[in-house]
Amino acid sequence: MSLDFVSIRAQHSLAEIVARTGLFVPPGVTDYKVCCPMPDHDDRNPSMMLHLRTDRFHCFGCGAHGDVIQWVESVYRVSVGEAIGMIESAAAFPAIVTRSVVESSDQRNIGTRLRCEVPDLERTSIKRVKAVLKEAWYYYSHGQLHDEGHRYLQRRRIFVDALEAEVSDPVVGHTPYGVPDRLLIHLRGHGFTDDEVVDAGLAKRNGRGIIDTFRDRVMMPVKDCDGDVVGFVGRYVGQRPGAPKYLNCTKTVAYDKSINLYRPSRPVLGPTARIIICEGTIDALAIAVVAASAGRSTEFAPVAGSGLAISDAQWGAIVDIHAGTIVLCADGDIPGREANLQWSHALAKRGRGGLVAPWPEGDDPASFLGANGEVGLGSITRSSTLVHISN
Numbered sequence: 001m002s003l004d005f006v007s008i009r010a011q012h013s014l015a016e017i018v019a020r021t022g023l024f025v026p027p028g029v030t031d032y033k034v035c036c037p038m039p040d041h042d043d044r045n046p047s048m049m050l051h052l053r054t055d056r057f058h059c060f061g062c063g064a065h066g067d068v069i070q071w072v073e074s075v076y077r078v079s080v081g082e083a084i085g086m087i088e089s090a091a092a093f094p095a096i097v098t099r100s101v102v103e104s105s106d107q108r109n110i111g112t113r114l115r116c117e118v119p120d121l122e123r124t125s126i127k128r129v130k131a132v133l134k135e136a137w138y139y140y141s142h143g144q145l146h147d148e149g150h151r152y153l154q155r156r157r158i159f160v161d162a163l164e165a166e167v168s169d170p171v172v173g174h175t176p177y178g179v180p181d182r183l184l185i186h187l188r189g190h191g192f193t194d195d196e197v198v199d200a201g202l203a204k205r206n207g208r209g210i211i212d213t214f215r216d217r218v219m220m221p222v223k224d225c226d227g228d229v230v231g232f233v234g235r236y237v238g239q240r241p242g243a244p245k246y247l248n249c250t251k252t253v254a255y256d257k258s259i260n261l262y263r264p265s266r267p268v269l270g271p272t273a274r275i276i277i278c279e280g281t282i283d284a285l286a287i288a289v290v291a292a293s294a295g296r297s298t299e300f301a302p303v304a305g306s307g308l309a310i311s312d313a314q315w316g317a318i319v320d321i322h323a324g325t326i327v328l329c330a331d332g333d334i335p336g337r338e339a340n341l342q343w344s345h346a347l348a349k350r351g352r353g354g355l356v357a358p359w360p361e362g363d364d365p366a367s368f369l370g371a372n373g374e375v376g377l378g379s380i381t382r383s384s385t386l387v388h389i390s391n
């Protein structure tokens, strides 16, 4: 089999495979940027770099990367064997849907191809969108799917029972297995139209059909201050190479990942409470879980934006949570340390300082608390370096 891989890579360039996928690649370029065609990446600005000299691709948006075989596996969601079969076959690849903008490193813009349907912000009322999301969350978070979400977290030593008892609601769920439109079928059965499900960000529709947006994912709800589910964050747990690790709902009338924050719970906070800013949804969840298990939920308000990026609107909402100390809890790696520094600057602009939690190199809040439990909370309460940057 390994020989097959080698010969297939030698015989088929990335330029050829990308062109067979239906994307335009001008002759003679070496590095070329296109809108990412991965099914889970709704790429509006070209984020996918094609390295045509080395036959590798890399998406700066969703992290998809690899060689020609992984390209076919990821774009068409097929096994490695099927991908090789497609590459060796003379048959055309199925047309894919991607956004219309394609640009090259020499700034030429070449319009191409098909359009992906995005949620219509006017077609469906926010009330109806929230009703879709509420039913979807019920489906994801009860019965076997709830157990499946629990099992994933338990493997990471995150035990959510105390938190779920405290908030009287599940805090984790899972996408259904089997056919790729299982959630959609369920929602149709509850009287929702396909338009409504698309507008809630839970189904993707193109000329070929309609499928669930979230598949093979552990699901966490994003709620507004009324406690209504407005969107989801899904952690990928499948086997497909190139799938983004975390997926947020696309922008809908109820949800905007640059505005909404993930908060695993909203307890009434005490006077000494700390706002804890995390880069990962599961990190914020892990802190709330350990705090609830220790009976200390009133002391911690963990939040997560969308990865390392936190918008002005989100900073405004974060500093409004509580007047107490803010602890910066990005991961214990180089991007995390840089994020803590950037976050400190953003806080300073708002007249607030931040403490930096000292995660050991390679740790993040979820892994650290998983290993240390309540004792690990001390790393947050005792944290460490005071960062206050004056403007």
Ligand SMILES: [Zn+2]
Binding pocket: 036, 037, 038, 041, 043, 047, 048, 059, 060, 061, 062, 063, 064
């Ligand atoms: Zn991508």
